[in-house]
Amino acid sequence: xxxxxxxxxxxxxxxxxxxxxxxxxxxxxxxxxxxxxxxxxxxxxxxxxxxxxxxxxxxxxxxxxxxxxxxxxxxxxxxxxxxxxxxxxxxxxxxx
Amino acid sequence: xxxxxxxxxxxxxxxxxxxxxxxxxxxxxxxxxxxxxxxxxxxxxxxxxxxxxxxxxxxxxxxxxxxxxxxxxxxxxxxxxxxxxxxxxxxxxxxxxxxxxxxxxxxxxxxxxxxxxxxxxxxxxxxxxxxxxxxxxxxxxxxxxxxxxxxxxxxxxxxxxxxxxxxxxxxxxxxxxxxxxxxxxxxxxxxxxxxxxxxxxxxxxxxxxxxxxxxxxxxxxxxxxxxxxxxxxxxxxxxxxxx
Numbered sequence: 001x002x003x004x005x006x007x008x009x010x011x012x013x014x015x016x017x018x019x020x021x022x023x024x025x026x027x028x029x030x031x032x033x034x035x036x037x038x039x040x041x042x043x044x045x046x047x048x049x050x051x052x053x054x055x056x057x058x059x060x061x062x063x064x065x066x067x068x069x070x071x072x073x074x075x076x077x078x079x080x081x082x083x084x085x086x087x088x089x090x091x092x093x094x095x096x
Numbered sequence: 097x098x099x100x101x102x103x104x105x106x107x108x109x110x111x112x113x114x115x116x117x118x119x120x121x122x123x124x125x126x127x128x129x130x131x132x133x134x135x136x137x138x139x140x141x142x143x144x145x146x147x148x149x150x151x152x153x154x155x156x157x158x159x160x161x162x163x164x165x166x167x168x169x170x171x172x173x174x175x176x177x178x179x180x181x182x183x184x185x186x187x188x189x190x191x192x193x194x195x196x197x198x199x200x201x202x203x204x205x206x207x208x209x210x211x212x213x214x215x216x217x218x219x220x221x222x223x224x225x226x227x228x229x230x231x232x233x234x235x236x237x238x239x240x241x242x243x244x245x246x247x248x249x250x251x252x253x254x255x256x257x258x259x260x261x262x263x264x265x266x267x268x269x270x271x272x273x274x275x276x277x278x279x280x281x282x283x284x285x286x287x288x289x290x291x292x293x294x295x296x297x298x299x300x301x302x303x304x305x306x307x308x309x310x311x312x313x314x315x316x317x318x319x320x321x322x323x324x325x326x327x328x329x330x331x332x333x334x335x336x337x338x339x
Contacts, residue, residue, distance in 0.1 A: 004259065007267040025100025032101055047102065060229035063236070063256030069106040072270065079270075084104060 002058065004066040005048045005073070011055030018068070021047055032084075037077045048073040110255075112262055127234035130261055134227045137268045138220070144275035145216050151282035152209045155202060162199045166192055172308050179311040187304055205285050212278055219271055226264045233257050 001018055004010045013021075024047045031039035047070055058064070071080070169192040176184035237257050 004263065006263055007270070021102065022100060025102040028101040029104070060226060060260075061232055063233060063260070065255040065259055067106075068102060069109045069259070070102050071105045072267070080101075083108065 001067040002064055003051055003055070003068040003070060005051055005070045007072040008048070008052075009060060010058040010062060010064070010066055011051045012058060013051055013055040017050060017054040021050060021068070024050070032077070032080055035077055040077060040080070041074070044071060044073045044075060109259070109262060124238040127237060127257070127261075130265075131227070131231055131234055134230065134264055134268055137272055138223055138227055141216075141220060141223075141268065141272045141275050144272070144279055145213065145220070148209065148213060148216075148275065148278045148282050151279070151285075152206060152213070155206050155209075155282075155285060159199065159202055159206070162195055162202065165195050166199065169195065172304060175308055176311070179315065181307070181311060184304065184307055184311075191304070202285075209278065209282055209285075212274075216271070216275060216278070219267075223264070223268055223271060226267065230257075230260060230264055233260060 001015070002010055002012055003018075003021075024043055028040060028043040028047065031043055051070065071083070075083075169188045173185045173188035173192065176182075176188060234257065
């Protein structure tokens with residue numbers, strides 16, 4: 001499946017890798033709930049690293065939609081809150 | 097099983113990305129506009145970084161000033177010591193230690209700024225590439241939109257470019273925020289060093305300078321006195337002897 005690591009690009013990974021990511025993902029969610037910045041940063045980086053090392057990078061010009069989208073690995077707790085509580089982090093596309 | 101952070105992120109992100117192109121009447125215009133916005137923000141980030149570099153240069157300049165005063169204070173301590181004024185030598189050395197501490201702190205701040213600056217430069221280069229890739233993509237999409245028969249296939253590509261757009265948008269936004277934080281930090285350090293304690297250490301040396309100056313002029317007077325005595329001395333001595 002195709003996943004995107006925000007700020008880095010898209011990668012094609014196989015299901016086995018995706019399964020491993022799910023586990024890390026649940027831990028990351030718990031770290032977020034516990035407001036544990038250090039733990040969150042570590043898990044996000046581990047997830048991104050798993051994708052980078054096990055996945056094949058797609059060219060920037062590729063327009064395939066991603067099945068999974070990982071937040072930027074250096075996402076701060078503050079940004080995460082903004083993102084999940086207010087949906088405020090991702091900028092709106094200005095109407096032309 | 098709990099819903100993971102990544103999963104939640106994906107949902108929010110996709111909702112946002114698909115909303116962007118769904119609601120617009122003229123996707124071509126929207127894409128062009130979005131590209132322009134990306135370029136503008138990238139430019140702003142670059143300007144912000146330039147400000148940080150300027151602030152850093154000012155700090156480096158101040159470092160030079162402090163280094164000079166370390167040398168000066170060291171010289172003054174020696175001067176005082178050779179004049180037998182241990183108390184003044186101590187004052188000079190105490191000041192020297194304080195200036196050295198400030199210098200160390202400043203060096204660390206500069207190194208921190210430099211490190212961040214390097215990261216930002218690398219990030220900006222990546223962003224430039226992304227924005228350039230987006231420019232190419234949007235032209236492809238625009239061409240597809242104008243070909244009516246491609247309407248069916250466009251769905252997936254539109255989602256893809258929406259995703260790309262949101263990704264680049266977020267990356268640029270964060271880069272801009274980070275640059276602003278750096279600017280704030282650099283100017284805070286700058287302010288601290290221009291108006292704060294540092295300035296006092298380097299400029300408020302009048303007492304020390306004055307006392308050392310007094311010693312110097314006293315020794316100059318003493319020396320000239322000795323010279324004069326030496327010149328006149330033999331004559332006087334002869335006089336005394338002859339009497």
